[in-house]
Amino acid sequence: MSINESRVHQWALCALAGVTGFVCGAFVQQEASIRQLFRQIRRDPYVYHHRHKLYPMLSTFRTDHETRLWHRSTSLADKFRELVVSPIFDFVSAALMLNTDAATTTDLLDLIKYGLPSTENLYVHKDYVVSQDMCTNAPRWICEHFRGDYQKIKSDDLNLRYNDVYVLSCGSMSICKAFKRKIWNDLEKYVSSKAVEFGSVYAYTGPIYTPSCHEGGKWTMKYEVFDWIPMPVPSHYFKVLIVESRVPGSHPFMESYIIENSRMVGGKLSDHRVKIAEIERFTGLRFNKVLQPVVQFEKDIFKVNTRAWSGKFEEISEPLVTFPPDKQLNLI
Incomplete structure (x- = not known):
């Protein structure tokens, strides 16, 4: 060479x-x-x-x-x-001692596997994720993950959880009337039973603020004063459930409920089942688009990709906003 x-x-x-x-x-x-x-x-x-x-x-x-x-x-x-x-x-x-992650660090992916309904003022707790509404000084939504192998929460601990998350944020237990009603307790038991039956349930909970229509066609919003600051009172509370089945070949499915924030609320739990779109319309939130049908656009035409749809939605029972008997609302 x-x-x-x-x-x-x-x-x-x-x-x-x-x-x-x-x-x-x-x-x-x-x-x-x-x-x-x-x-x-x-x-x-x-x-x-x-x-x-x-x-x-x-x-x-x-x-x-x-x-x-x-x-x-x-x-x-x-x-x-x-x-x-x-x-x-x-x-x-x-x-090189570069791994600084603590063993107790919360895995956020376990809590928000199906996405965030909104991204304003997020706070991560080891058991839930909260989006705080600064205008109302109350959570917009809370996301929790329940597993089938969880340890049952005692009633005192359950009340303490809602006191920490809602009551202290809102200022008074008088605002959260729905949490003291039997129908809300039935809903919590239903979530627990679904977690045991299917293995995993993601629950989104939050308030809904809707005005009331009175005689004469006047619309009003209810406020209560705490420390000389007027705070709006939620008219309803919602809960959106994403149930994951551990049965092979099955797909996640969704349910949603709206319960009036009143001392007189009651009835069967099925009477409070609604469409998720109804909750989205009144809250401005968006839930788990992964489970909804995907629309594909091709050359000025569109088609629904049904293969991407693995969820199902329950039908609404009745409208959220109620009107006096002599009033009707025409929707276009």
Whole structure:
């Protein structure tokens, strides 16, 4: 081999080593960034909400980060990453003491598996996620996850939970009349029974504010004064349930209920079942679009992708806003 050929061979090896090092370095940098992003997603609801915008910014190589996040990866590259790359990262992080995650850190993905109804003023608790409404000084919604193997909550602990979440936020127990009624207790028992029967139930709970129509066509909203501050009183409370079945081949399904915030509320639980769209219309929230049919647009036409639909919705029993007998509402 001549001197020139030897130099060319050395240059080729150097170029190959440089390209290989660059590619490996870029892959390691991407893997470190994505793993750090996953840790932030599991702790911060705002990072979770904007994760799809962050994926391209941190990616040099094409990969499906969403399937990795939910541990649904099936490709060979993902299996290699899971079996080889991840243990190496964990070992190096432990050796360099870079793993600062506490063992007691709440896994946010377990609470918001089906998304966030809204993203305003989110607070993460180890047992629930709350969206606080600063205008009313009360939660807009609370998301909880009940499992079939949970330990039954004693009545005193159950009352304390609602005192912590609702009453202290609203200012007085007189606002939350519905929580002291038998119908609400029946709803809580129903949620518990569904968790035992199916294995997993996600529950979204929150207030609804609707005006009342009186004689003469006047509409009013009820307020109560606490510390010289007028606070609106919820007219109703809602609860949206997403039930996950542990039976193989079955799909999640949804139910929703609205209970009037009154001392006189009663009846059967089935009488308070409503459509989820009704709750969305009065609250401005949006629930689990993953379970709803996907509409695809192709060249000025659209079709419903029924394969993407794995949920079912219950029919509404009667309208939420009530009118005097002599008043009728014409809906267009």
